[in-house]
Structure formats: structure tokens, C-alpha cells
Amino acid sequence: xxxxETIPAKHPDAAARVYDNEAFIVLPHKxxxxxxxxxxxxxxxLIDGRRSAGDIARLIADEYETTFETALSDVESFLGDLESxxxxxxxxx
Amino acid sequence: xxxxTPTNGLSPYASLVxxxxxSALPMTALWEITYACNHKCAFCYNCPERGRxxxxxxxxxxxxxxIADLGCVFLVLSGGEPLTRPDFFDIAWAGKKLGxxxxxxxxxxxxxxxxxxxxxxxxxxxIEISFHGSRAExxxxxxxxxxxxxxxxxxxxxxxxxGLKVNMKCPITRWNQWELREIKALAESLGCHAxxxxxxxxxxxxxxxxxxxxxxREFLEKLxxxxxxxxxxxxxxxxxxxxxxxxxxxxxxSTIALDPYGNIYPCVQWRRSAGxxxxxxxxxxxxxxxxxxxxxxxxxxxxPKTTLKTCESGEFCSFCxxxxxxxxxxxxxxxxxxxMTSEIRKQKHSDxxxxxxxxxx
Numbered sequence: 001x002x003x004x005e006t007i008p009a010k011h012p013d014a015a016a017r018v019y020d021n022e023a024f025i026v027l028p029h030k031x032x033x034x035x036x037x038x039x040x041x042x043x044x045x046l047i048d049g050r051r052s053a054g055d056i057a058r059l060i061a062d063e064y065e066t067t068f069e070t071a072l073s074d075v076e077s078f079l080g081d082l083e084s085x086x087x088x089x090x091x092x093x
Numbered sequence: 094x095x096x097x098t099p100t101n102g103l104s105p106y107a108s109l110v111x112x113x114x115x116s117a118l119p120m121t122a123l124w125e126i127t128y129a130c131n132h133k134c135a136f137c138y139n140c141p142e143r144g145r146x147x148x149x150x151x152x153x154x155x156x157x158x159x160i161a162d163l164g165c166v167f168l169v170l171s172g173g174e175p176l177t178r179p180d181f182f183d184i185a186w187a188g189k190k191l192g193x194x195x196x197x198x199x200x201x202x203x204x205x206x207x208x209x210x211x212x213x214x215x216x217x218x219x220i221e222i223s224f225h226g227s228r229a230e231x232x233x234x235x236x237x238x239x240x241x242x243x244x245x246x247x248x249x250x251x252x253x254x255x256g257l258k259v260n261m262k263c264p265i266t267r268w269n270q271w272e273l274r275e276i277k278a279l280a281e282s283l284g285c286h287a288x289x290x291x292x293x294x295x296x297x298x299x300x301x302x303x304x305x306x307x308x309x310r311e312f313l314e315k316l317x318x319x320x321x322x323x324x325x326x327x328x329x330x331x332x333x334x335x336x337x338x339x340x341x342x343x344x345x346x347s348t349i350a351l352d353p354y355g356n357i358y359p360c361v362q363w364r365r366s367a368g369x370x371x372x373x374x375x376x377x378x379x380x381x382x383x384x385x386x387x388x389x390x391x392x393x394x395x396x397p398k399t400t401l402k403t404c405e406s407g408e409f410c411s412f413c414x415x416x417x418x419x420x421x422x423x424x425x426x427x428x429x430x431x432x433m434t435s436e437i438r439k440q441k442h443s444d445x446x447x448x449x450x451x452x453x454x
Contacts, residue, residue: 013216015194017166019118024109024166026194028218031258035105 003076004054008047009089016044030086039064043078047088053079107337110347114338117346117390119380122160122193123169123361124351126153126184130174132200133237134223136264136303138296139173147353148371150180154187156355156370161191163376165349167218168193171361173353176203185215194218198262202241204248213255222249224261224287227275231268246283253284265291265316266306273324289324291316291434292411297364299419307430310437317441329445330438332408333401341396341412345389349380359389363415363424389414392424400425406435409442 010016016025023041026033036044042063046056057072064071082088113120126148128141148156157168168188175181176199188195195217204212212220222245226232232242252259261280265273273289280287291308295301308316315321322328340346345359352358356366357373367385370376380386392414401407404427412431414424421428 015166015192015218017120017164017192019109019120019164020112020116022109024120026166026218028194028216031218033106035109 002054004057004072005052006079007049007052008056008079008082009049010044010047011087011089014087018045025087027086032085034085034087039074040078043075044082049089111337113347114340114343115346117380119163119165119347119349121167121169121348122163122165122351123171123348124153124156125171125173125353125361126175126181127178127353128173129177130172130200131177131202131238132174132241134225135235135237136266136293136306138294138303140297140300141173142354145354148355150183150187152355152371153184156351157184157188157191157193159370159373159376160349161193163349163380166192166194167196169196169198171198174200174202176208182211182215185217189215196221198223200236200241201245201248201252202238204251206251206254209248209251209255209257212252213257217257219258219260220252221260221262224263224276224280225266226269227272227279231272235266235268249283249285259283259285261285261287263287263289264293265289265308265312266293267309267312268306270308270312270316273321277324292413293430294362294413294416295420297419301420304430310433313434313437314441317438319445330409330442332442333397333410335397339397340390340393341401341414342393344393344414345386346393359386360415362413363389363418365389365418389424396425400427404432404435406432406439409435409438411435 011027011029013029014025014027016023018041021038021041023036023044024033025036025044039060043056043060046059053075054072057075058068060075061068061071079088112118128139128147170185175197178184185195195215196219197217198221201222224245225235226242229242233239249259263269263276277287291313293303293307295304316325317330319328344363348360350358350361351370355370357368357370358364358366365385367383368379373379396412396414401410401412404410410431411434417426417428418424
């Protein structure tokens with residue numbers, strides 16, 4: 001299955017709030033917190049366990065006026081970062 | 094796109110906290126969900142109102158919805174001893190489901206293996222346990238409960254066995270002041286972090302009797318010398334940096350505090366009620382428009398420019414307007430213990446500079 005078809009979901013223990021367009025994400029299971037920039041925050045917001053990486057990239061491309069290919073590459077890389085930091089529950093098909 | 098890169102030289106977290114203070118975006122809600130407690134700590138500041146009913150689980154859960162809407166990410170469940178509430182886990186899970194990262198302030202006395210397992214399921218961000226001595230003699234004397242040292246120690250072991258992060262918080266008093274290194278070693282042997290705090294406050298009703306337990310001057314002079322840098326994490330006391338934030342502290346800005354009756358306070362230390370959570374239909378509006386909260390914010394902004402400027406050692410003051418108000422009647426007044434500690438810290442700072450200058454020449 002292509003990466004773009006994977007459906008990311010947030011880690012169930014992650015607690016997040018957005019302050020002034022920056023998501024502050026607390027990871028109790030890791031004893032850590034992370035702060036995302038504006039675009040990262042928008043992607044985090046779009047992760048709902050239903051949209052695929054491709055769906056998210058399409059929305060980002062529209063909102064930030066970039067090409068779908070660029071947005072997809074960035075979104076996939078970003079999702080990889082989130083996963084490596086334990087912020088995702090795992091990718092469901 | 095990944096993590097935020099700071100552009101102002103601050104760590105992203107420090108930058109966020111500064112924003113929280115400056116824009117009154119509360120990140121933390123601290124809720125004392127009960128005043129019931131199984132310890133009788135000699136320095137406790139809580140003042141339960143005899144006969145007044147504490148909020149029910151349903152009322153607290155409803156309040157938590159309002160607090161989530163306000164935008165807090167951390168929910169601190171405190172007391173009293175929060176685990177004495179039979180519905181503690183119902184309340185904690187309600188908070189978790191509302192998206193809070195849970196922190197628990199407990200004395201650890203009730204944490205047996207079953208409670209530790211339930212806490213693991215809850216997965217709080219942090220558990221802070223009040224810890225008062227490296228041996229039963231001093232610990233039990235401070236809690237007023239024989240056997241509490243052994244039982245709390247076992248509670249910590251139970252939590253660590255579940256892999257939970259535990260901070261051991263130690264208020265420094267004259268009964269444990271010479272045991273700090275042993276407490277730190279004990280914490281490390283348990284895989285915990287120890288934090289020490291030399292601030293003892295009056296009771297919330299203004300009774301100053303807990304202040305008799307403050308660490309003495311001889312000890313405090315050592316505490317803020319390089320000899321105790323392993324405890325204080327500073328080689329030398331550093332002056333306040335008021336360039337990052339304008340206000341004296343985060344009161345009415347970074348934290349919202351509530352008591353077991355639902356009173357909303359700007360801070361756990363400054364008990365000016367802005368209303369009852371049960372009566373407030375729109376907490377966001379209250380947070381923004383409350384005359385009580387706005388007054389508190391205004392005073393906190395004035396303090397660095399007035400109180401601390403007129404105090405000789407003001408730049409070394411860790412000043413609490415809530416303590417000032419309860420102790421002197423005015424939140425702008427320097428109170429005796431902050432005067433003493435800031436003088437010591439300033440002197441230690443001067444001593445350090447003087448040694449440095451002699452070494453250089």
C-alpha cells in the first residue's frame with residue numbers, strides 16, 4: 001500500500017491544545033512534550049483517524065497554495081517524524 | 094514542517110510559557126478536589142470550611158468541560174489528598190477523556206499495588222509525591238502520622254514498578270533541612286527526581302504558625318552557596334530576568350486554580366475568588382472579564398516596577414503576592430520571609446562576584 005493511503009491516528013494518550021497557532025502536545029507515555037509550527041499544527045488538526053495521508057496532503061496543498069506532490073512529500077515526512085516520536089497510534093489501513 | 098524552530102533564542106517551551114504569561118493563555122488547571130487528607134502535615138496551608146459540602150463528581154466533571162474549553166492542557170488533581178476521594182478515578186478519567194494531560198499531587202499513602210495499576214491505566218503525565226525526610230523520624234514528625242514514611246516509600250515503589258514517572262517534592266523545613274542529600278540519594282535509588290522548595294507559606298486563613306517550620310538562616314545561607322548547587326541547580330543565585338515576561342508571576346495568567354467547593358482562583362496561592370465554577374455559564378468570558386482576575390493581573394504587572402524596585406534586594410525576590418496579601422493584607426507588601434531569603438541570595442551573589450574578581454586579579 002502506498003504511504004499516501006495510510007490513515008494516521010493520534011496516540012490515544014497524547015494531550016494537545018493549540019496556543020496562538022502552535023500545537024502543544026503532551027505525551028504522557030513518553031514523559032515529553034512537543035511544539036509544532038503553524039503548518040504542523042494544521043496537519044495535526046487534520047489527523048482524525050479517517051483521513052489518509054493523501055487526503056491531508058490535498059487539503060494542505062489547497063490551503064497553502066503548493067503542489068500536491070510537494071505537500072504529500074512533506075506530510076509523509078512529517079507523519080514519519082510524529083510516529084518516531086510516539087505521537088501516533090500507528091497507521092491503520 | 095516538523096518541530097518548531099525558535100527564532101528568538103528561547104527554547105520553544107520557554108517561548109510558549111512566556112506567551113502564556115503575557116497573553117493570559119492558561120495552560121494548567123489545578124483543582125484541589127478535596128480537603129480530606131490522611132496526613133496532618135505541620136505546614137499545610139489548606140483551610141477546609143467546616144460543614145461546607147465539596148463538589149460532587151458530576152459537578153467537577155461539568156467544571157472540567159468548561160476548563161477544557163478555556164484551553165488548559167494540564168489538569169493537576171490535588172488536595173488535600175486527592176486519592177481519598179472514592180470517585181478519584183472517575184474524575185481523573187473524565188479529565189483524560191476531555192483531552193487533558195493529567196498530573197497528580199498526592200502524598201502516596203494510599204498507593205498500593207491495585208491503585209498503582211489503575212494509575213498506570215490512566216497514564217498520567219506526572220505524579221508528584223510530597224516527601225518529607227530521608228528517615229521515618231523526620232518524615233513521620235512532619236506528616237503527623239506514624240508509619241507514613243514506610244507506607245509512602247512503598248507507594249513510590251509500587252508506582253515505579255508500573256514504570257510511572259514520579260517526582261518527589263520536598264518542602265524544606267527546619268526538621269529535614271540537613272537531610273536533603275539523603276533524600277536526593279533515596280529518590281535516585283528509586284529512579285525518581287527530587288525537587289526541593291524552601292518556601293513555607295501561611296495558612297490560607299492567614300495563620301502564620303507554619304512559618305515557624307521554615308528552614309533557618311544558617312541553613313539557607315548554605316543552601317544558596319555553591320556547596321548546595323547539586324540541590325538548587327545553581328552555582329550562585331541569579332537575579333530575576335523580567336525581560337521575558339512583564340508580570341511578577343503567572344497568577345491569573347498561566348494557571349487557573351479551584352478549590353473543593355468550586356471557587357475559581359487566579360492561583361493556588363492567591364485565594365481571591367472570581368466566582369464558583371458551578372455558577373459560571375461561560376468560563377472563557379469570566380477568565381477574560383472578571384474584575385477580580387483583571388485586578389490580580391494588574392497588580393502582578395505593577396510589582397516588578399514598584400514593590401521589587403523599592404526593595405533593596407528586589408532583583409533576588411521570589412515574590413508571591415498571594416502570600417503578601419494573606420500575611421500583610423496587601424499583595425504589594427514585602428513580607429518577612431521573602432525579605433530574608435532575597436537578602437541572603439543577594440549576599441551570596443555578591444560574594445560570588447567578589448571571589449571571581451579577586452581570582453581574576
